[in-house]
Amino acid sequence: MKVTVNITRRPEIADPQGVAVERALRDLGYEGVSGVRIDRTVHLEIDGAATTEVEQKAIQMCEKLLANPVLEDFEVVVG
Amino acid sequence: MRVAVVVFPGTNCEHDTIRALRNLGADADLVWHREDDLSEFDGAVLPGGFAHGDYLRTGAIARFSPVMTEVTRMAGEGRPVLGICNGFQILTEAGLLPGALIANRDLRFICRFVEVEVVDTGSVLTAAAEVGQRLWIPLNSYEGNWVDPSMAGRVILRYVDDPNGAQDRSAGIANQAGNVAGIMPHPERASERVLGSEDGNILLEGFISSLVTSK
Numbered sequence A: 001m002k003v004t005v006n007i008t009r010r011p012e013i014a015d016p017q018g019v020a021v022e023r024a025l026r027d028l029g030y031e032g033v034s035g036v037r038i039d040r041t042v043h044l045e046i047d048g049a050a051t052t053e054v055e056q057k058a059i060q061m062c063e064k065l066l067a068n069p070v071l072e073d074f075e076v077v078v079g
Numbered sequence B: 001m002r003v004a005v006v007v008f009p010g011t012n013c014e015h016d017t018i019r020a021l022r023n024l025g026a027d028a029d030l031v032w033h034r035e036d037d038l039s040e041f042d043g044a045v046l047p048g049g050f051a052h053g054d055y056l057r058t059g060a061i062a063r064f065s066p067v068m069t070e071v072t073r074m075a076g077e078g079r080p081v082l083g084i085c086n087g088f089q090i091l092t093e094a095g096l097l098p099g100a101l102i103a104n105r106d107l108r109f110i111c112r113f114v115e116v117e118v119v120d121t122g123s124v125l126t127a128a129a130e131v132g133q134r135l136w137i138p139l140n141s142y143e144g145n146w147v148d149p150s151m152a153g154r155v156i157l158r159y160v161d162d163p164n165g166a167q168d169r170s171a172g173i174a175n176q177a178g179n180v181a182g183i184m185p186h187p188e189r190a191s192e193r194v195l196g197s198e199d200g201n202i203l204l205e206g207f208i209s210s211l212v213t214s215k
Helices: A016-027 A053-066 B016-023 B069-076 B086-093 B202-211
Strands: A001-010 A041-046 A073-077 B001-008 B027-032 B042-046 B080-082 B100-102 B110-117 B134-143 B146-149 B155-157 B170-174 B178-185
Touching: A001 B170, A041 A053, A041 B001, A053 A073, A053 B080, B001 B016, B016 B027, B016 B202, B042 B069, B042 B202, B069 B080, B080 B086, B086 B100, B086 B178, B110 B170
Parallel strands: B001 B027, B001 B042, B042 B080, B080 B178
Antiparallel strands: A001 A041, A001 A073, B100 B146, B110 B134, B110 B155, B155 B170, B170 B178
């Protein structure tokens, strides 16, 4: 089953990459751009018959490895 | 008193680290990350580099190397555990030290000497130093910006200037017990006069002396 994991940095954690990109956009003449954040998406194929089973597996993977609970939140999308 | 210097695929400071430790009289040996028995050792150092290519996040994959089970055991037993640069990142990912290390504020790899001030001597890394003492040590990192939303970190070393945006200008932190410490600058690169500074020895000496007292 196709699974997409969206990993986002918590709003209270600084994102130096987002800040740099925001500054670059401003330098290019784009006005009114704010709140730029760079996140990460992981695409997986996970074996399993039931959506809930696959979802649970993916959540476990996030908790163990894919996301860092100190910095990040995650969202699992199956299908 | 034996200390294990752990080598992951991509670690690149192990020889500098072992040389600095041996110059100070420590019985130090390299240990491959697949090793699952460190019972012959009294402490462990995780040196700098790019363990497992720094893929996903720095230290994220290294924390699952077999040797980390033993490093975690040693940390729990109160034995000295030190992470330098990438080793510090691995210890935070492993949950042995609080917080995490993110990209430097200015998105530049910083490669220069920095001045750090000792603010807490109750850790294995700062045991031989004095509060207020200033040390001249090279910083070589991209993800050196320490953040800790839980505010649970015990800051032991602070940058005199603010090179990377680290919370509370933290250059080194320890767990509450003080036996696990992480430092972003490289004390082993300030361990001989020819390197431009010997200030790192004050930290490494503290670590080595802690190996004896933890027995």
